[in-house]
Amino acid sequence: MSITVLLVDDEPLVRAGLRAVLSAQGDIEVVGEAADGAAVIPLVRRLRPDVVAMDVRMPLLDGIEATRAVLRGVPEPPKILVITTFENDEYVYGALRAGADGFLLKRSRPAEIVHAVRLVAAGESLLFPAAVRRLAAEYGNASAREAMDRASLTEREADVLRLMTRGLSNAEIAQRLVVGTETVKSHVxxxxxxxxxxxxxxAVIAAYESGFVSPG
Incomplete structure (x- = not known):
């Protein structure tokens, strides 16, 4: 069964490039395009994509507000992969905090683009580059630390969260901890x-903002 994708970017060339890369894959289908975040909600409701590849900076409604709108206004919302030019863009971090599932640099290689779409569609997390990890730590505050304390994670759950912050999949975490994949899923x-x-x-954002893990 194909992973369906909606492309949202105000640059036609970017949309065309993403469409070409993704449509070449047998398991991915681009079902629609939009030039601004303001058009996302009706398209998501009509097309029901698995993943929305969303530009973070757009003229009418940016990727942050569009992400919030989708997550609040659509039952069983799609995964949202924000796309950006600069990895240290605070807009990117704002979109991640708003609920986006990951982000992708526009200069990424075709194989990286395909991998990112497949990864977020499967519910896995993307490894954040150092710039975004630093932003997360900078946004940390007492309430984030208190929330982490209240969570009272077990030792094994804490181990799993640390490995999640490194972008490891359930299978990779299972290999590191020498346990079954289903056990890791339960811990996650x-x-x-x-x-x-x-x-x-x-969860990864919470880990950085609370100081549970450090950017380094």
Missing amino acids: SAVLAKLGARDRTQ
């Missing part, structure tokens, strides 16, 4: 529930 679910996180990306 427990971590998300205790942190009140929508997904792995939100």
Whole structure:
């Protein structure tokens, strides 16, 4: 079954490039395009894509507000992969905090673009580059630390969260901890529930903002 993708970017050339790369894959189908975040909600409701590849900077409605709108206004919302020119863009971090599942640099190689779409579609987290990890740490505050303390993660759940912040998949975490993949899935679910996180990306952000892990 194909992964369906909606492309949202105000640059036609960027949309055309992404469409060419993704449509060449047998398991990915581009089902629509939009030139601004303001058009996302109706398209998502009509097309029901699995993933929205969303530009973070757009003239009418940027990727941050469009992400919030999708997550608040659409039942069973799609995964959102924000695309950007600069990895240290605070807009990117704003979109991740708003609920985006990961981000992709516009200069990424075709194989990296395909991998990112497949990864977020599967519910996995993307490894944040150092610039975004630093932003997360800078946004840290007492409330984030208190929330992490209240979560009372077990030792094994804490180990799983640390490995999640490194972008490891469930299978890779299972290999590191020498346990079964289903066991890791259970730990990940427990971590998300205790942190009140929508997904792995939100849990990773919580880990950095609380100081549970450091950018280094």
